[in-house]
Amino acid sequence: MVMGWISAGAYEVALDDGGKVICRNAKGRQLKTVPAKIADDPAVIGLRQLTEWLERHQRECVATVERWMIRSLPVPTAALVELWPDTAWRAALRDLVITDSGGVVAGYLRDADPVRGLGLVDLDGDSVRITPEQIRVPHPVLLEDLGELRDFATELDLRQGVGQLHREVFRRTVEDPTAHSVDTYAGGVYQRFRFLAGRAVSHGYRVRGGQAVCPVFEDGGTVEARVWLGDAGYDEAETGPLSWTTAEGSALTLGEVGPVAWSEGMRMAADLYAGRDIKSSEERA
Template sequence: MGWLALDEGYEISLVEGKVAVRRPEGRQLKALPKALRDHPEVDRLRRLAEWLERHEAACAAQVDTWMVSSLPVPTELLARVWPDGAWQAALRDLAVVPDDDPDEVGFLRDATPGGELKVVNLDGETVRLSPRTVTLPHPVLLPDLDDVREFAAELDITQRVEQIHRPTWAKPADLEPAATEVRDYAGGVFPTRFGLAARATGLGYRVSGGYATCKVRDSGRAVEAAVWIGEPYWDDETATGALNWHDEDGRAVRLGEVGPVAWSEGMRMAAALYAGRRIEEGGDEA
């Protein structure tokens, strides 16, 4: 944005999300002068910066939801939001799959007002697509994911929303189909339940009752992965518990019925929580 002149002999603007001040001759100051700290225009810029930060986070969260749930996104919608810098940052370079050609995977580079998408396909060619909808596939659904990751590295692709390099877990073929819980990441000890809950919310997960949870729509079915983190209001030492999945009615889902995206996202949450556990000196840090 441009610079706003103040009567006090300064100019202010937002630079990299923060209020910046300069003299009219162009010299930018390292700190906000005392005379401007309570200035109405400075306060207005601060509130704008806070709103922009929330907007950027909301855009990224929505795109992440589309990706995790493999929801079809109208191309027209992408074209409408693309001029917004926050939306563009969240969407740019994500892998997309058009509904009219599921084999045509490409990295999104542009969305025109006319509803046309410009993507770089896996042959390194820039092509234009005009599908009615696209999906932003979860990486566990992409065939030859290692090759896609290698190609993305060659293109020096950086994604605002973690997709291509998102950690994934494949469901083992030898698990007990009727079982309903996984204990791979159970037993991670934390000094307090509050600390474990804070880690969960800091990672973007919801804490409800004694569980950290994340919702996923997999193969058209909504499920919720949940990891036990301890009784609410328990102030003493606690540990991560088992991971399980529930349907929309709260019924436990058998492991054999958990879809690939729900499995991967549930394991990702459990692993991320477990990674913050207390490590005793000389203990296992794996």
């Protein structure tokens, strides 16, 4: 499907389904590329700016819904109804597992209507309607039957725009609850500090004071998972132990770390360790 054609000199231009600017001549034949002579035409520039805005909007929708999930925040049904007509928001929300305020799984979100409420596929595979005041998009580590929910979603051919069901999760292992760090993913060597810091930033983590930081809002407060990266003044860098602190910087024992903060912290540490120089890391071990 192509949006309406717009005049651009002796040609007409439009956006295709993928957001690419396409062009046809006066005879209606679509061209392989947009002719250079109309590259600066206001219609072409406007469509390209629209494409850039749509791409930013899509990323912002996904990032916002992901924040709701990581924080397991309550989301008013009225807000979902208002957002649903927007295709970018709908793509980010559709097929997510939602729960009621008590954490009980309601089903997979399929629709949001101002009159009929939320449309779901429930855990029996039936299409149902519910009208709660608010719902939650739970972090997958909080879903006890995560494996079954994944299998059922595959069976139903559901496609999530936000990685909820297939987000990598780490459940708490048997650790000393009085300890302050985990070294499962320590010792990953990088040839340059900037390579390690760059990987952290590219994966969405903050780099501050020689550490990769992942803030997580859980149980009404912010917890920061931290992995030591090293000193920017040195060429080589190595992933250090993973620890957690309050937002103010006070160290937490492992027993004080909630399930979401644990999972997201371990996920960050695993992400950074995965990019290591394997040969150098083995020689260092």
